[in-house]
Ligand SMILES: *[C@@H]1O[C@H](CO)[C@@H](O)[C@H](O)[C@H]1NC(C)=O
């Protein structure tokens with residue numbers, strides 16, 4: 001620094017004329033300026049370091065204060081696998097999943113729910129999404145798990161996504177219904193909703209119900225998901241060995257990373273406590289919360305509308321696939337058929353087989369019944385994408 005040089009020659013400085021001290025004064029002024037400047041720099045960097053240290057803490061804080069409306073995804077979900085491929089952005093209001101050759105990614109809800117009305121807006125992988133599958137589902141854990149599925153099977157450019165749906169109860173699924181959507185699900189966000197209450201499960205797209213699974217335990221003994229709490233899960237992964245056109249069209253990795261986006265998550269749901277084995281809806285004051293969704297049921301008009309939608313947009317229905325179920329269709333399938341005068345159920349089911357032959361002349365024995373993407377245990381990472389898929393044929 002400049003300072004010491006002054007002390008090296010104290011006498012010389014004094015004995016010289018005032019004009020010769022000017023450079024020293026300048027030097028002193030410069031040194032003072034430098035010290036001051038460094039001080040500012042140091043204090044600035046301390047400040048920004050502190051800010052950096054506190055920012056992440058704020059980021060993962062599970063509960064926002066009431067003054068902060070942002071942070072929906074941070075509050076409700078964890079990024080469960082795929083490392084940096086899953087990201088929460090825009091103040092916690094946008095979540096993206098991506099898939100590359102090495103891994104897909106996924107997220108899941110922090111909490112478990114026993115019943116809920118849950119909306120999510122999703123924008124799917126655009127362009128050539130062949131081989132990719134975006135899942136969005138509710139699931140409990142264990143070998144006799146319950147599960148309610150939306151799965152989006154990608155396709156080559158210009159060809160439609162398949163919206164695949166299923167309902168598992170006590171470990172048993174085989175209730176696939178598939179749809180082609182009436183819009184391009186990659187162009188914009190669309191809302192996909194679960195209504196799950198003790199009476200029924202309804203899947204809706206942009207508020208339009210496309211599928212209902214009623215609680216028919218009492219009437220025909222079909223198990224209904226009502227005792228096991230579920231989490232919300234979503235993932236984007238590669239399933240090109242089966243997903244697109246029977247596995248004939250593979251993922252084009254030159255287009256990676258593939259990205260799907262989520263926003264406007266909104267839920268009314270009963271939060272399950274593992275510790276007390278109770279649901280928040282049991283204890284909550286019914287007058288303080290609007291839990292009317294817990295008793296919601298479809299009216300006959302809406303059921304008619306579902307039939308219309310299905311007639312137009314459904315491309316696969318387990319209830320119309322006797323080849324796959326030679327031992328007989330699921331009992332709930334026989335209920336939904338229009339009542340004929342003949343009450344003999346055997347007769348009804350044989351009529352159905354004939355109807356199927358007429359209605360589904362495109363659906364022959366080769367109908368793709370998607371192999372279910374199996375998930376690993378909760379929080380298991382890449383295993384989910386790599387795990388064996390079940391061949392239901
Ligand atoms: C992709 O498009 C083809 C042709 O339209 C269609 O047959 C198929 O079901 C679509 N979906 C998948 C997942 O292959």
Ligand SMILES: CC(=O)N[C@H]1CO[C@H](CO)[C@@H](O)[C@@H]1O
Pocket residue numbers: 069070090091093
């Ligand atoms: C849901 C919500 O409040 N979103 C807001 C988050 O913050 C940004 C600005 O930082 C707003 O534009 C959003 O509307």
